[in-house]
Amino acid sequence: MNKVIVGNHAVSWGVKLARTEVISAYPITPQTQIVEELSDMCARGALNARFIKVESEHSAMAACIGASAAGVRTFTATSSQGLALMHELLHWAGLGRHPIVMANVNRAMGPGWNIWTDQNDSLSQRDTGWIQLYCETNQEVLDTTIQAFKLAEAVNIPVMIILDAFFLSHTSEPVDIPDQVTVDRFLAQRETSIKLDVADPHAFNALVRPDAYMEMRKDQQDWMRRAKTVYAEIETEWKALFGREYGKIEPYRTDDAELILVTSGTVTSTTRHVVDQMRERGTRVGLVKIKMFRPFPTDDIRRALSGAIKVAVLDRNISPGRSGIFAEEIRSALYNIPMDDRPKIFGYIVGLGGRDVTPAVIEDIVEQTQIATQPTREDLWVGVKP
Amino acid sequence: MSQTMIKHEIPRKEFLSPGHLACPGCGGSIAMRTVLKGLGEDTMVVLPACCWSIIAGPWPQSSLKVPLYHTAFETGGAVASGIKAALEVRGNHETTVMAWAGDGGTFDIGLQALSGAAERNEDIIYCCYDNEAYMNTGVQRSSSTPAGAWTTTTPSDHPESHPKKDILSIIAAHRVPYAATASVAYPQDLLQKVRRAKSIRGTKFIHILSPCPPGWKHPDESTVDLARQAVQSRLFPLVEVENGQTWRFTMDHEGYPIAPYIKAQGRFRQLSNQQIEDIQQQINERWTVWENRVKYGT
Amino acid sequence: MKQTTRYGPPRVASSTTSTVANQTGSWKYIRPFYQDKIAPCNAACPVGIDIEAYIALIREGRWQGARELLLQENPLPAITGRVCDHPCEQACNRSQFDAAVSIHAVERVIGDMILQTPPARANSTSTHxxxxxxxxxxxxxxxxxxxxxxxxxxxxxxxxxxxxxxxxxxxxxxxxxxxxxxxxxxxxxxxxxxxxxxxxxxxxxxxxxxxxxxxxxxxxxxSGRMIGIDEEDGPTFMSGLDFLKAVNVGQRPSIGREILVIGGGNTAIDCARTVLRLGADPLVVYRRTRNEMPAIEQEIREAESEGVRFQFLSAPVSVRHGESGTRGLNCIRMELGPVDASGRRRPVPVTGSEFTIASDTIIKAIGETxxxxxxxxxxxxxxxxxxxxxxxxxxxxxxxxxxxxxxxxxxxxxxxxxxxxxxxxxxxxxxxxxRQPDELAVEQLKFADGNVSMARWMSSDPVARAAPVNRVVSFDELNVNHFRHLARNEDRTTMMEENQGSFQEVNPGLTSEDAITEAGRCFNCGVCNGCELCLILCPDIAISRGTGEERFIIDMAHCKGCGICVEECPRGAMAMTREGL
Missing domain, CATH: 3.50.50.60 (FAD/NAD(P)-binding domain)
Known part of the structure; x- marks a missing residue:
């Protein structure tokens, strides 16, 4: 079934098709449509879930944790400040190994108030033990939402699906909505033995002393690493059923590229267009889209980038006092490959607080990168007014 | 009628194991023990950070014989809501979900989540065992700490200056179907309230005064006695309120002087007789408020 | 469809064991123990009855056991239940709470029950x-x-x-x-x-x-004691005991209309009430006040309600010979001076306060030798x-x-x-x-400083059967917070008018239901009655029910020595000792 829907509703559809059982959320722009639609689905009986309309994002995540601990499939959605408010409980969900799925609509952090997109909200939660998947299109959003539950429940790690404010959340695109029967074949009801159960009572999350804490952390790390393999399996399965796949990263026209642009989110689509145009002009430029940020697909990145001479990373985020976060991650991933294979990394800061990243901006970045022999600094700010 | 023996009223079955890590004479342990007897085995406990995070035992132990979820300090009301929703969505409408929080997790950091749950009328029981300060972190004041009390953040030359927050009225104002106070000195009364709470759908709140020997600085053996004196002196009346409107005393309150209660506790050592007299005066005035509530529902 | 690989469970902090293995009992430096003591009623009972124990059995409706326990010490419960001045009730700790347990009334109910069935003949096992x-x-x-x-x-x-x-x-x-x-x-x-x-x-x-x-x-x-005045062996004088004996064997001595009864003990009251029943008008003359009267308080009250009059703080001085031949007694007013050997204030004559009371007969009820x-x-x-x-x-x-x-x-x-x-x-x-005479001191047979216990004498090991601490538990040692005020089941005396001229029993006693209720008022001072409060209030679940002789077992591996059990024991039947002793 094809429908033209906004990105937020693509999330809602994914949540519905996954037969999510408990939803708990708090309104925040630009996420609100997701939970509005879900409220409607629950009210109409289209989705047999309990929707807890909590008094804060903090409680939204807490309620999801509770529900997940009781063994059911749970979902929430938020943005920006809301995500930041959840921070403590993102750790709790992560190390508590609760397979919660959350949609985060990327929105810049205040102050001043800004409701437009950038990635600083989700990237601030990098170390909370969540899988992070950045989406490019509404179709990808929907597909990823359903896949996310399967992934989360397979590895007992929560998954954050990330989509850009307005560029995806409020933009209508035609989306193929999978049929429920096929989705049900892909994703069964959640079953787990690790849950609150009066017939088999256990206490969860008690005081863990130094002699045991590291082992818990190591286990989390091991499963994070395995999630990359599991995700690939899930994608294979998904492709067999629905004919679509996205990859942890997506290399595009990188085979003989001297310069590879690295993007995430909707900037990817614009960049893909620019790459096509420049290729027509004979420029040996390629693109790598990063979908999976955590766990970081280091091997895939190495394979995709190691032949290039230069890499330009477009970061819609900034780690103050350092540089763009994707650029940092990539520098780090490539450091231990042979010196000769290492490309020069140019880290560009673009589109913060929802500023447009137009084809002209990207072309400009390509030209600057081609001209330069070395990046003058690790954070190259694009289009900043004096 | 002859005096009914308490043993016939308190269930024998235990849901708390010995060897738990409470301090000697812990009121909060008596409270948990009694409450679980009232709830029985079909119960799940949510435990935000509090003394009980320690009492319940370190991993891989649990002193409870029912499922227990340790959670972050401010999340008791919300996590309990989530668990209940999960049970209900899978067709389980019977299992009792109880949040068990200290006064810090209830009066202070957890008040928002509790208010949210109460306003949504989540079908949970929220018990606050109140030891009137942050005891687990070494006795810092909370908004439950009574005026005049020493804590490590209200030193004895500048003791707590604000009166204890009236949490019961705050919860009652949510018009929850059932809210009550209880004291570890009156196990039958507590048990009756727990059973009552278990039988009602919606949010139930039970506020249990639980003296703390190291925090209140009283001898270990005085825990029950002080919990009783607080009631007898009308400092902590035993009441229940239905739908935020119908108030009822569940005990005769003798109105004994407050001075022995105050003087039995080291945390009040700095108070002069005049200050104790002032506290007595406040209790007397407050008692009129309680009586009017019971009489007129206001 | 192939399911995605499922791996093993995550490593989360999920409990696998209880806290029982923690030896939290090692924290303590003092430990509680059960220690029965002596109830004040037992010590006060001149008969030496284990009152506390049989009352406890009655509360549970165990009449047979209560009968046996009572009969072990007291052969005449139907009689003592009626006429004993029950010092047990004066000693009863409950009198400091609301009102003493009506022990005599409960005893009487059992006593009357006992009389319903003749006993089995006792086995003669001695040649003596x-x-x-x-x-x-x-x-x-x-x-x-x-x-x-x-x-x-x-x-x-x-x-x-x-x-x-x-x-x-x-x-x-x-x-x-x-x-x-x-x-x-x-x-x-x-x-x-x-x-x-x-x-x-x-x-x-x-x-x-x-x-x-x-x-x-x-x-x-x-032999009746003498007042010590002239002519007191004359015809208008009678000994109280002789008077009662005469009436009790069915005689109706002619005593006239106005009768003086000298004395303040039970015999005096009995005489006065008997006089009343013979249709005459008694006046009790007593040298102290009502408070010092040794007679049973209830008997005094009943006498008052029947119409017996009292002349307190008065003592006879001499016989008065009236002009028309009528007789009476010259008396003197007394006032209370310092406390004497009996613990009561000694009456002292008030100089010049002589007065006269007319009488037909003077009954001397001031004791016998x-x-x-x-x-x-x-x-x-x-x-x-x-x-x-x-x-x-x-x-x-x-x-x-x-x-x-x-x-x-x-x-x-x-x-x-x-x-x-x-x-x-x-x-x-x-x-x-x-038992060898020296082996067992009489003291060890006693309820504290009260009378001896036949149960202890009969026991194969009386010392062990004796309470660990052979002393009376005071009111202060109880935790009366665990008791509610309950009205005492008072004796039901018949109305005064009905008693005029009738020798019918004044007090019909309690019903057995009332007796159970009354027994329920007993504190069981100093003696564990298995109420389980210790068990219920233990924060450490360290007390459990015993199976045999021991009512409760304290799990010392987990008892932290807080002492709540001892503090809260309603009857002072527990104590603390230093760890290791």
Whole structure:
């Protein structure tokens, strides 16, 4: 079934098709449509879930944790400040190994108030033990939402699906909505033995002393690493059923590229267009889209980038006092490959607080990168007014 | 009628194991023990950070014989809501979900989540065992700490200056179907309230005064006695309120002087007789408020 | 469809064991233990009844057990339930809470029940025969206990019927003859033999008693004391005891209209109430105030309600001869001076306060003394009382004595207690195998400083059976917060008008349901009654129910020594000790 829907509703559809059982959320722009639609689905009986309309994002995540601990499939959605408010409980969900799925609509952090997109909200939660998947299109959003539950429940790690404010959340695109029967074949009801159960009572999350804490952390790390393999399996399965796949990263026209642009989110689509145009002009430029940020697909990145001479990373985020976060991650991933294979990394800061990243901006970045022999600094700010 | 023996009223079955890590004479342990007897085995406990995070035992132990979820300090009301929703969505409408929080997790950091749950009328029981300060972190004041009390953040030359927050009225104002106070000195009364709470759908709140020997600085053996004196002196009346409107005393309150209660506790050592007299005066005035509530529902 | 690889469970902090393995009991430096003590009623009971224990059984409706326990110490509960001045109730800790437990009323209910069925004849297991001289309460008690201990007993009584003071000195309206007769029959059925109309010194010689293995003397005190004024042996004077005896054997002495009764004890009150029933008008003249009267408070109240008048703080000085031949008594006002040896304030005459009371008959009820003339001079005495030891022993090896003829307090209860002591003394003498005399001090048989316990004497190991701490629990040692105020089941006395001229029993007693309720008021001072409060309030779940003799077991591996159990024990039956002791 094809429908033209906004990105937020693509999330809602994914949540519905996954037969999510408990939803708990708090309104925040630009996420609100997701939970509005879900409220409607629950009210109409289209989705047999309990929707807890909590008094804060903090409680939204807490309620999801509770529900997940009781063994059911749970979902929430938020943005920006809301995500930041959840921070403590993102750790709790992560190390508590609760397979919660959350949609985060990327929105810049205040102050001043800004409701437009950038990635600083989700990237601030990098170390909370969540899988992070950045989406490019509404179709990808929907597909990823359903896949996310399967992934989360397979590895007992929560998954954050990330989509850009307005560029995806409020933009209508035609989306193929999978049929429920096929989705049900892909994703069964959640079953787990690790849950609150009066017939088999256990206490969860008690005081863990130094002699045991590291082992818990190591286990989390091991499963994070395995999630990359599991995700690939899930994608294979998904492709067999629905004919679509996205990859942890997506290399595009990188085979003989001297310069590879690295993007995430909707900037990817614009960049893909620019790459096509420049290729027509004979420029040996390629693109790598990063979908999976955590766990970081280091091997895939190495394979995709190691032949290039230069890499330009477009970061819609900034780690103050350092540089763009994707650029940092990539520098780090490539450091231990042979010196000769290492490309020069140019880290560009673009589109913060929802500023447009137009084809002209990207072309400009390509030209600057081609001209330069070395990046003058690790954070190259694009289009900043004096 | 002859005096009914308490043993016939308190269930024998235990849901708390010995060897738990409470301090000697812990009121909060008596409270948990009694409450679980009232709830029985079909119960799940949510435990935000509090003394009980320690009492319940370190991993891989649990002193409870029912499922227990340790959670972050401010999340008791919300996590309990989530668990209940999960049970209900899978067709389980019977299992009792109880949040068990200290006064810090209830009066202070957890008040928002509790208010949210109460306003949504989540079908949970929220018990606050109140030891009137942050005891687990070494006795810092909370908004439950009574005026005049020493804590490590209200030193004895500048003791707590604000009166204890009236949490019961705050919860009652949510018009929850059932809210009550209880004291570890009156196990039958507590048990009756727990059973009552278990039988009602919606949010139930039970506020249990639980003296703390190291925090209140009283001898270990005085825990029950002080919990009783607080009631007898009308400092902590035993009441229940239905739908935020119908108030009822569940005990005769003798109105004994407050001075022995105050003087039995080291945390009040700095108070002069005049200050104790002032506290007595406040209790007397407050008692009129309680009586009017019971009489007129206001 | 192929499912995605499922791996093992995550490593989360999920519990796999309880906290039981934690030896949290090692934190303590003091530890609780159970320690029964003595209830004040038990110690105060002159009979030496384990009151607390039988009351506890009644609360649980265990009548049979209560009967056995009571009968072990008291042969005449139907009688003591009626006429004992119940010092137990004065000692009762509950009197400091609301009102004393109405022990006598409960006892009476059991006593009446006991009389419903004759007892099985006691097994004679000894070759010894003992003579008990006198069948008043002391003699009856001694005979009873000796029979139950397996000895043969003959009770020698001077009067035509057994009972002594019970029959002659207590009016019918307080102790119906029917009850006394049933009680005597009951004792006969048990195996007590009576030889009535046999007066020592007249019908039987002292030497004749030598054929018995032991003798218990309990002949009482029958000679009225003198006031010490002229003409008091004249015709208008009567001894109170003689007056009561006369009425009790069915005579109706002509005493006139206005009667003075001198004295403040039970005999005085009994006389006054009897006078009232004969249609005359009694006035009790007492030299102290109502507060100092030794008579049972309830009897005084009943007398007042029946219309008996009192003249307090007055003492007779001389007989008054009226002009028209009428007589009366010249009296003097008294006032209370310093406290005397009896613990009461001594009455002192007020100079110049003489006054006169007209009367037809003056009944002297100021006490009696014993007649010991028929006894051998070798028997040591002091004044008119025999000197006896802790178990009734006199200076003659096989002769024991008790009751009003000794220095003991004069009451039915004290007499019963003396009889029991004598029985134990004789049993110890005749059957040393039961226990070597030195081995067990009499003190260890006693409820604290009260009377001896037959249960302890009978026990194979009386010392172990004795409470670990043989001392009375005071009110302050109780935690009365665990009790609710409950009204005492008062005796139901009949209305005053109905008592006029009637010798019907005034007090119909309690129903058995009321008795259970009343027993429920008992605190069980100092004695664990298994209420389980210790178990319920333990923060550490360290107390559990025992299976056998031990009611409770304290799990020392987990008891942290907080002491809440000891503090909260409603009856002071626990204590703390230093760890390691």
């Amino acid at each position: 025969t003992i003579a008990v001289v006198g069948s008043g309460p002391a003699g009856l008690a001694c005979a009873y206990h000796l029979v139950k201990l397996g000895h043969d007993v003959i009770v020698i009584e001077a009067a035509a019927e057994p009972g002594g003071m019970l029959r002659l000195g207590i009016p019918e309206f307080r102790l119906p003859r029917r009850i006394l007769d049933q009680q005597i029959e009951w004792l006969e059925a048990l195996g007590v033999c009576f030889r009535t109309n046999t007066e020592l010194g007249t019908d039987i010689a002292w030497e004749d008693l030598s054929k018995f293995d032991a003798v218990f003397l309990a002949t009482g005190a029958h 014993s007649q010991l003339d028929y006894l051998p001079v070798a028997l040591e005495r002091e004044g008119t009382s025999l000197i006896v030891g802790g178990l009734g022993e006199t200076n003659i090896h096989t002769v024991f004595a008790g009751g009003d003829m000794t220095e003991d307090t004069r009451s039915v209860a004290f007499a019963l207690g003396a009889g029991k002591r004598g029985a134990i003394g004789i049993d110890r003498l005749l059957r040393p195998g039961r």
